[in-house]
Amino acid sequence: MVSLNKTATLWSRRLAAPGRRGQRIRSTAPDGPGPDCCFFFCNVCCWLIC
């Protein structure tokens, strides 16, 4: 068995990992980074405009 993605990146670990929060904090500045959900694409956006 050859693993193609690292175990540490699996949803069960990556989503719950401490420190995930705050990696990207939403900024109101026009060129600021998006919200945390854009760091980890939630994949439910209709328009991807959040």
Place this chain on the structure above:
Amino acid sequence: MHLTKLASLHRLGPDKSLLLNALSGAVDLVDDGLRAELLELSVGLTPAFDEQQLSALQERGYLFTSEAEERSALLAVHRSAQELYTLRPLQFVLCPTYACNLNCSYCFESAGVRSRAEVMSRRQVADAFAAAKAIAAAQPGRERQIILFGGEPLLPSTKDVVGAILDRAESGGFSVQIVTNGTCLEEFTSLLAEHGTLAIGVQITLDGPQPIHDARRRRLDGTGSFAEVARGIETCLELGLKVNARMNVDAQNLDSLEEFAELLEARGWLAHPNFKCLLAPVTDHIGENPPPSMLREDQLVEPVLALWRSHPELRQKLGFQLFRVLNHLISVIEGGGDSPVAPRFHYCEADRQDIHVFGPDGLVYICPESIGDERCAVGIYSPGYRPWPARLRGWRNRSVLTLPECQGCDIATFCGGGCGYAALRRYGSPAHGICGGAPGVVKAYIQELQQRFSREQLPLAT
């Protein structure tokens, strides 16, 4: 020993199969020996895994001691995903009118809805904001976002009401996004400039180079709209607004993606920090009247992958995130792309009631595609907000964990359960799964991987 129901095996070639895990997100290559043992386990036999295999299969989230333990692991991933979703804004979509000044070849809104000239009144705007605040009060701390949508929200007839909406958004602490065809943007320049503190984002549809755009996105008199839209994009960038250019992709413009990227580059937009481009497959969730040039996402797999291989830079220049299933599979299997993709427990925001749509008819809808269809309304907002619990019930907790058709599906979290509006039209309730194109996309992508595997070593991420 219990094998998760969210595992699927896909043969890539001799002695090599892809093992996908829609519970943990693991992707592995297995030989025919392990493939046979996994198949035996799935039919209730007890294969003799060696210790190394056993440990790897457990660590990668394929094997559990019982079905209850598997369910518990799935619920833990679901809980984490729910926390992630709450970081998204609550969206309140205001449609100043259902009318539109274009007659696009693939529009999902019916001509009957688009011909309704009614415009939201100031009273309705006040009532919509009151409803939005009441809805948001149940989820304190979440960002609240106004989205202007239609019809076409930016028309000469809507200028007054759009001004009223922006005023209220500004004083109420809402962020603002505008989904527009971009043809009348110049008439709104001063209004948008007056509300500069809102950091407004604008989605403008541009369907390709001028001849292609003009053939698809025509005015009611049949003339094209490219020139006004391009000027509108320039106007927004000059105002410091964030611009998301959306290209709706189907058979008519698929071959022009390279030329389109050159156009965006030549105009200096791609280098602009406030500009991004996003491709979206033309869809027909209802299936009653699909546009003749529409290509389903599974039909787009081969041409899109061929394009990425011949022009890898296009994957960065033109955003492919709305090729949802394909983007998801590729980001997991091959890496690259944009942000890491989360499991998809829901199909869209509507499934979590993170979106409410307010029309000029005084009604509230959950899905922007359903506007103007009173059978799909979930309440009244003017005069006074009165939700209809019976209509909302089917949308509540709509996820692959609850939809009956999704139980036992081995790709459920790649798909999200399909379109709730399509389910509502087909079954009379959104509380049903709609397979849509997800299985077809998985099949087409695996076929493509098989062909690549027969030709070359797969460039798989590790």
